[in-house]
Amino acid sequence: MSERTIAVNYLARVEGEGALHVRIHDRTVEEVELRIFEPPRFFEAFLRGRDYAEAPDITARICGICPVAYQMSACHAIERALGIHVEGTLRDLRRLLYCGEWIESHALHIYLLHAPDFLGYPDAIRLAKDHPDAVKRGLALKKTGNAIMRVLGGREIHPINVRVGGFYRCPTREEFEALRSDVEHALLLAEETVRFVAGFDFPAVEEDYEFVSLRAPDEYPLNEGRIASSVGLDIDPAEFEQTFEEVHVPHSNALHSVRKGAGSYLVGPLARYALNHDRLTPRAAKVAREVGLEPVVRNPFRSILVRAVETVFACEEALRIMGRYRMPERAWVDAPPPDHPTHGAAVTEAPRGLLYHAYDLDADGQIRSARIIAPTSQNQKRIEDDVRHLVERSLDLDTPRLTFACERAIRNHDPCISCATHFLTLDLVRG
DSSP, X not given: OOOEEEEEOOOTTSBSEEEEEEEEETTEEEEEEEEOOSOOOOHXXXXXXXXXXXXXXXXXXTOSSSHHHHHHHHHHHHHHHHTOOOOHHHHHHHHHHHHHHHHHHHHIIIIIIIHHHHHTOSSHHHHHHHOHHHHHHHHHHHHHHHHHHHHHHSSSSSOSSEETTEESOOOOHHXXXXXXXXXXXXXXXXXHHHHHHHTSOOOOOOOOOOBEEEEOSSSOOSSOOEEEETTSOEEOGGGHHHHEEEEOOTTOSSOEEEETTTBOOBOSHHHHHHHHGGGSOHHHHHHHHHTTOOSSOOOGGGHHHHHHHHHHHHHHHHHHHHXXXXXXXXXXXXXXXXXXXXXXXXXXXXXXXXXXXXXXXXXXXXXXXXXXXXXXXXXXXXXXXXXXXXXXXXXXXXXXXXXXXXXXXXXXXXXXXXXXXXXXXXXXXXX
């Protein structure tokens, strides 16, 4: 019997700190553990005792890449607790702000974190040396997404213009007109991105995912909708905790979210596209057909292509909203504190998938408890499943190639372990 241990001290291009442990015995994969060892950040505890109006600003600090997602889920959950609903122009502006975040986050992932895997480079710096135009295209896209967030959110990172009920201030039409040409150019760059990514060499892999995402009656989901799945789930976001549960695993500081009685599931671009491809905007749908993207994509390596199509959608949707924008009389709807204890829960679509928030408020509007379940927590078990299947298919690879294959399998899902140092340690034991 032989035993090998492989340690990869740094996995670049994954946001956060973690480790992967794989044990193989007699050509059987016995253990696959994605170990997240970063300490808990206690945001749910920070929120207890704070006024409900503070939640959007506090939760935005959870992530520097997708702060809008945390703000939007917080706002919707608290508004449900208060019994108010934001409609019309303010609802459109929330979608626009989310479009900015999708553009900048997807562009970052596609060009700087994921493309090097397909083009044979260890990082984006060396990729830029040989493919400067591609990296410039990605940076230009990200800049435009950031500009949308700055104009509407007050700044690019951790926007400060979001509040329960709407915004503190609405931009003028002139501010959007000044931005319009950049977004039009970004739409062209996004379409080029789809064609660029479609030329990558994708491993022939199919996974039997249960896809879970929001689905709305007549739009590609961002802020609102019912939670749907590829096996027939159709629930209100308030029923999330009746359907899904978080479980503790000894090897990770991050809880695993699983479907009660059904195990792992997948959230994110592949899930959104599979359940909502018929809701894509016209140019996004057209370019998806042009590159032969089927209605349901089960190859995790092709998630980068779906992200590119979603970037086209986000640019196109941003232009639609800006084109019909008229500055409303008020930037928010009143959201007075409740006069009795109340509860609200909501889900929005972060770039990486479903983001669940739930709040209990007392009669004075103070937060008694908060529950936040991030996309990566929901995908963590499914990532382990993907790695297990990959190793089972690849037992004859030598150690360096198997290690790289495991790294790629994890990066397919763009896990946001945190917004800190990017590395992962792989410990592979063969016996």
